[in-house]
Amino acid sequence: xxxxxxxxxxxxxxxxxxxxxxxxxxxxxxxxxxxxxxxxxxxxxxxxxxxxxxxxxxxxxxxxxxxxxxxxxxxxxxxxxxxxxxxxxxxxxxxxxxxxxxxxxxxxxxxxxxxxxxxxxxxxxxxxxxxxxxxxxxxxxxxxxxxxxxxxxxxxxxxxxxxxxxxxxxxxxxxxxxxxxxxxxxxxxxxxxxxxxxxxxxxxxxxxxxxxxxxxxxxxxxxxxxxxxxxxxxxxxxxxxxxxxxxxxxxxxxxxxxxxxxxxxxxxxxxxxxxxxxxxxxxxxxxxxxxxxxxxxxxxxxxxxxxxxxxxxxxxxxxxxxxxxxxxxxxxxxxxxxxxxxxxxxxxxxxxxxxxxxxxxxxxxxxxxxxxxxxxxxxxxxxxxxxxxxxxxxxxxxxxxxxxxxxxxxxxxxxxxxxxxxxxxxxxxxxxxxxxxxxxxxxxxxxxxxxxxxxxxxxxxxxxxxxxxxxxxxxxxxxxxxxxxxxxxxxxxxxxxxxxxxxxxxxxxxxxxxxxxxxxxxxxxxxxxxxxxxxxxxxxxxxxxxxxxxxxxxxxxxxxxxxxxxxxxxxxxxxxxxxxxxxxxx
RNA sequence: GAUUUGGUAGCUCAGCUGGUAGAGCAAUACACUUUUAAUGUAUGGGUCCUGGGUUCGAGCCCCAGCCAGAUCACCA
Numbered sequence: 001x002x003x004x005x006x007x008x009x010x011x012x013x014x015x016x017x018x019x020x021x022x023x024x025x026x027x028x029x030x031x032x033x034x035x036x037x038x039x040x041x042x043x044x045x046x047x048x049x050x051x052x053x054x055x056x057x058x059x060x061x062x063x064x065x066x067x068x069x070x071x072x073x074x075x076x077x078x079x080x081x082x083x084x085x086x087x088x089x090x091x092x093x094x095x096x097x098x099x100x101x102x103x104x105x106x107x108x109x110x111x112x113x114x115x116x117x118x119x120x121x122x123x124x125x126x127x128x129x130x131x132x133x134x135x136x137x138x139x140x141x142x143x144x145x146x147x148x149x150x151x152x153x154x155x156x157x158x159x160x161x162x163x164x165x166x167x168x169x170x171x172x173x174x175x176x177x178x179x180x181x182x183x184x185x186x187x188x189x190x191x192x193x194x195x196x197x198x199x200x201x202x203x204x205x206x207x208x209x210x211x212x213x214x215x216x217x218x219x220x221x222x223x224x225x226x227x228x229x230x231x232x233x234x235x236x237x238x239x240x241x242x243x244x245x246x247x248x249x250x251x252x253x254x255x256x257x258x259x260x261x262x263x264x265x266x267x268x269x270x271x272x273x274x275x276x277x278x279x280x281x282x283x284x285x286x287x288x289x290x291x292x293x294x295x296x297x298x299x300x301x302x303x304x305x306x307x308x309x310x311x312x313x314x315x316x317x318x319x320x321x322x323x324x325x326x327x328x329x330x331x332x333x334x335x336x337x338x339x340x341x342x343x344x345x346x347x348x349x350x351x352x353x354x355x356x357x358x359x360x361x362x363x364x365x366x367x368x369x370x371x372x373x374x375x376x377x378x379x380x381x382x383x384x385x386x387x388x389x390x391x392x393x394x395x396x397x398x399x400x401x402x403x404x405x406x407x408x409x410x411x412x413x414x415x416x417x418x419x420x421x422x423x424x425x426x427x428x429x430x431x432x433x434x435x436x437x438x439x440x441x442x443x444x445x446x447x448x449x450x451x452x453x454x455x456x457x458x459x460x461x462x463x464x465x466x467x468x469x470x471x472x473x474x475x476x477x478x479x480x481x482x483x484x485x486x487x488x489x490x491x492x493x494x495x496x497x498x499x500x501x502x503x504x505x506x507x508x509x510x511x512x513x514x515x516x517x518x519x520x521x522x523x524x525x526x527x528x529x530x531x532x533x534x535x536x537x538x539x540x541x542x543x544x545x546x547x548x549x550x551x552x553x554x555x556x557x558x559x560x561x562x563x564x565x566x567x568x569x570x571x572x573x574x575x576x577x578x579x580x581x582x583x584x585x586x
Numbered sequence: 587g588a589u590u591u592g593g594u595a596g597c598u599c600a601g602c603u604g605g606u607a608g609a610g611c612a613a614u615a616c617a618c619u620u621u622u623a624a625u626g627u628a629u630g631g632g633u634c635c636u637g638g639g640u641u642c643g644a645g646c647c648c649c650a651g652c653c654a655g656a657u658c659a660c661c662a
Binding site for chain 1 (some may be wrong): 587593595596597598599610611612613614617618619620621622623624625630631652653654655656659660661662
C-alpha cells in the first residue's frame, strides 16, 4: 500500500496500534492464546480443578508414589529434550514437577508435550498437575506428571528473581515504587512479602482472641462522622448529598466506644480504620489501623498489666517468641515492662523537674535545652516537646511512660494524687509510641471544661487542638459512665516492630501512592511537526534530506524528533547514497 | 516542606571526555529423557521518565516538570 495522505496512514496505524503499545513478549503471549484455541484448548477454562495437595506439605510429608493433584503458577522451566523440569508455585510454596514426554503423551500424538507444554506454556501460567510423588537422582522431591491442564494463561511476564545454590537472589524485584504499585506481582515473586502479611493477619486474630477470651465484645462504630473527635488531627472532609451536610472521615473512634460503655457494655473494642489528612512518610499513611478497647470498672494501672500480657501473647502468636529484632535493636515483649512517670523521665535525661513550674518557666527551660518553642504552646505542649526531644528516643525496650500533664490529655481523668497530671500512659518501643491509654474521664462537667480549653487553644493557633465540641458525647457522659480504662494501639506500628520493617508501606498491602499515569494511548496522531514534514514529503514522495529539513524550517532538535518519529512509525525512510541522504515515503 | 539519590530492553543493571545503545536472566529457533541460577548454538527485542535548550551531534551537559527512594522537618 502506498501512503499518499494522512488518511492512508491512519488506516495502517490502526492495524498496527496494538503492536506499537505492547512489548515483544506480550504480543507473543497473545499469539499463543490463538494457537492454544486452534488446538482446542481453552486458556481460561471454567470448571473447578480438584486440588488435593499443597507443595510444601508434599515435601514435608514425603510419600513415594503418592497420587497428588496440585495447581499453581509455573515459575521456572528446564527443558531437556524429551523430558523437562518445572517449578509450580501454589499458595504455600513451590514444588518441582517432572514432565516426561511419553508419560503425558502415551500415544503417537506428542503435541501435548512438544507444542503445548514446551512452546505455548509461559512462566506465570496457572497449571493443574496430576501425578505421583518421587525423588529425583539428586534427591529433590518432585511430582512425575501424568496429566497437565492449563488453568489460566498469563499475558504479562512477571519479574523473575532467581535463587542460586548458595541462596543468593539474583534479579530481585526490589524497586519499592513498582512493588507497592503492583503489589500483586510483589506477592507472587517475593515470598518474604507474603510472610509479612500473613503475620499481620495472625496479629489481628491473636489480639481478637485475647479480647474475646477476656469476655469483651468486638463492635463497629461510624466512620463517617459529623464531628471528627477523639484526637487532634486534620480530618478528610466529604459531603452527604441527601442530608446536604459536611461529613468527616473519622480520625479516632474513642468517643463512640465510650458511648457504648455508657450504654452498659463491660468491654468493647474495635479495629478502626482511621483517616488523617496530614503528611505522608515512611511511618505515616493517610489511612491506618488503630485498635481501641474500653473496659469498665478498671483504671490505667490495670490496663498496663493487661497491655503487657496482651503484647506478650501477640508477639508469641505471630513470631513464636516474645523476642524480636527491629533494625539494630533486640527487643523483648515479655511482661512486665518498665514503668516511669513522665516527670521522672525528664528529670533523668535533663535534670529538670517539671513539677509546679509555670508556663513561662517551662518555656525558658525548653529554650535552654535548645528546643524550638513559640507562644502558642501551652504547658502541656511544652512538656511534650521536652519529652519528645530529650527522652522519648531513649526507650528501646517496651516502657510505660505514665502521668502526662493535663493540657495534653483532654479526655483523660485527673490524677488521683496530683491534679496537674492525668492518669495516662503511653507505651514506647524503640523510641516510638505504640500504645496510649487512660483512666477515662467520666466527669461530664470536667469534660466540658476540657473541651472548652481545647477550643481556646485552637483559637490561640494550636492547629492540633480540636475546635468543635461534641455535645452529644457530653450528653452521654451526663447519663453517667462507669469508671473505665481505655487503650489504643497503632496496629501498623506494632506489626512493623513484629516483622522488622522500618516503613509502614511494607506492612500495608496497598499504601497510598500518587495515582499512576498510564501512558495515554499513543493513537495514530502525528504531532504538528511530524504532519508538517509529512505534508512536504508527501508531495514529492522522495526528497533530499537537507532540502526537506530546510523547507520544514524547524529547529535542529524539533527536526530531529519529527524525522525520528516518522521513521519510527514506518512511514518514512532515510537512504544513504554515496553523495547524499535521500528520504522517501514507504 | 527542605536536601539528596535515582528513572536505560519484560526483570536486574552497565554505559568512558558528548560521537551508530550493552550484559545477564526472560523471549524466539534448534539440540538434549532425573535437571535445578540446567547446558550449548543462533536470533529478535529500546519513547534511554516528559518537555524545552546548548551543540554538527545529547542516555550523558543546562533549564523546567513528573514519579519514587533516603535523610531531615512536621506529626498525641
